[in-house]
Amino acid sequence: MPRQLILCIVFISASLTVGLALTSNLVVFETLSFLVGVVTVTPMVLLPLAADLAPPGHQATAISVILSGLLFGILFARVLAGVVAEFVSWRVVYYLAISVQGLVLLGGYLVIPDYPSKNKDLTYWDILRSMAKFAVTEPVLIQACLISIGANACFSNFWVTLTFLLGGPPYNYSTFVPIPTY
Incomplete structure (x- = not known):
């Protein structure tokens, strides 16, 4: 499968x-x-x-x-x-x-x-229920998920904002408006 x-x-x-x-x-x-x-x-x-x-x-x-x-x-x-x-x-x-x-x-x-x-009798809804059960019974799992969310947010934030630096003229980063060059 x-x-x-x-x-x-x-x-x-x-x-x-x-x-x-x-x-x-x-x-x-x-x-x-x-x-x-x-x-x-x-x-x-x-x-x-x-x-x-x-x-x-x-x-x-x-x-x-x-x-x-x-x-x-x-x-x-x-x-x-x-x-x-x-x-x-x-x-x-x-x-x-x-x-x-x-x-x-x-x-x-x-x-x-x-x-x-391996678990042919396990349905999709059973899997979702087991995840909800783990959210209550496994605090280390919740901690690992929160750490992963934070790490992915930092990773995405860096790469998304980097595109502004690569994309052209210098920007005012508080408004993302191009700074006029004279």
């Missing part, structure tokens, strides 16, 4: 990215960007899959390799996208993303094992 889910969400994400590369309507672009963000959850599926497939005692290593690859990929993709967009159209960045997603789809098809679910 995880294999089919991963392949499906990568395919949907790549298909929506085709729309991002081709559209010239801002509302359509924003809508497609939102939908790409909604379906781009492959790492969240890969992390528990890696832990599940790893031999006993090596789950933390498997998770750290996946998480390191994810963070390196995010950083590398932003740098590469900036370099590509500097010399060619921004649409080329999306065409590059489509080709990388195609490679991920092919690699996932060839590499990810297909095995049955």
